Amino acid sequence: DIQMTQSPSSLSASVGDRVTITCRASQGISNYLAWFQQKPGKAPKSLIYAASSLQSGVPSKFSGSGSGTDFTLTISSLQPEDFATYYCQQYKSYPLTFGGGTKVEIK
Amino acid sequence: EVQLVESGGGLVQPGGSLRLSCAASGFTFSDHYMDWVRQAPGKGLEWVGRTRMKANSYTTEYAASVKGRFTISRDDSKNSLYLQMNSLKTEDTAVYFCARDRGGSFSEIDYWGQGTLVTVSS
Numbered sequence: 571d572i573q574m575t576q577s578p579s580s581l582s583a584s585v586g587d588r589v590t591i592t593c594r595a596s597q598g599i600s601n602y603l604a605w606f607q608q609k610p611g612k613a614p615k616s617l618i619y620a621a622s623s624l625q626s627g628v629p630s631k632f633s634g635s636g637s638g639t640d641f642t643l644t645i646s647s648l649q650p651e652d653f654a655t656y657y658c659q660q661y662k663s664y665p666l667t668f669g670g671g672t673k674v675e676i677k
Numbered sequence: 678e679v680q681l682v683e684s685g686g687g688l689v690q691p692g693g694s695l696r697l698s699c700a701a702s703g704f705t706f707s708d709h710y711m712d713w714v715r716q717a718p719g720k721g722l723e724w725v726g727r728t729r730m731k732a733n734s735y736t737t738e739y740a741a742s743v744k745g746r747f748t749i750s751r752d753d754s755k756n757s758l759y760l761q762m763n764s765l766k767t768e769d770t771a772v773y774f775c776a777r778d779r780g781g782s783f784s785e786i787d788y789w790g791q792g793t794l795v796t797v798s799s
Contacts, residue, residue: 571741604785606722613774613792614714614722619785657722661785664738666712666724 572596572660576669582677587648591672593641593658602662605634605643608671609654617656618643648674679703679788681775686793693765693797699758699775699790707731707753710778712786713760715771725749725773728758730781743769765797 573596583589593603601621606614616625618634621641631646645652653676658669685697699711713725726739728749737749748761758775775790 602783602785606786608722613789615789616785616787619779619787625787659722659724659785661783664727665740666727668722668724671721 571665572599572663572667574658574660574667574669576656576658576672578672579670580673580675582675583648584677585648585650587677589645589648589652589674591643591656591658591674593636593643593669595639595641595660598638599660599662601637602660603634603636603641604659604661605632606657606659607652607654608657614657645674650676679777681777681788681790683773683775683790683793686773686795688796688798689765690799691765691767691797694761694763695765695795697760697762697773697775697793697795699760701756701758701775701777704777706751706756710781710784711749711751711758712776712778713747713749713758714774714776714786714789715769716774716792717768717771720771723771725760727778733781762795765795767797769795770797771795 575594603621605618608614622634655671655673680702682700712727746764750759772792774792776786777788778784779787
C-alpha cells in the first residue's frame, strides 16, 4: 500500500497569511494526487486533482504542485472560511489512501 | 446540480448487518465510478471501496479492512449506489460518505454526499 504522510499535522495562522501544507507518498504516484477540505461536521470538499488542477468553482487562492512523491497545497491569503482540515489522497493504485490530515487553526 | 444523498445508517450490534444507500442526481450516474469513504469519530478519512461502470463489468475494489465483509453494488436504472455491510465490528463505527469519481480509471473524487452515521455497539 502507498502511505501518504502530511505535514504539519496542525498549524496556526492568521488571516492573510500564506500557508503551505506538504504531502509525501511512500512511492511515486506521478501526479495522481487530490486535495480535500473538510470543516467540522461537514462532508469533505474537493479542491484539487492531478496535483495542480483546480476543481470547478474552487477559488484561485488555492494551488497545488508536485509530482512523484512530494506535493504541496498552498493557500495564498488565508481567509476565515479557510480554517479547516485538509487531506491529500493518492489515486494511482489500490487501495486508495489518504494522508492523516492537516488542521489549519486561527492564531 | 450534482447531489448525493446517503441513507440507511443507524445503530447495529457487533456481528450484525446494515445496508447503506446513496441516491444520485444531477448527472449521468452510469458514466461514473463511485466510491465509499468513511470517517471514524475524531479521525481522518478512510477509503472503503469503489465500483466501476457497466463498461468495466461493474468490478469493485476494497480496502483490506472491509474486504470479504462489505459489498459495493449499484443500480444504474435507479441512480443508486449501495454498501452492504456484514459481520460488523465496533471499529466500523463511522460516518460513511458516498462519493463520485470524475471519470473512469485513475479518476479522483469530485463530489461528496453529506454522510450517514453507522454505530456498531452492543
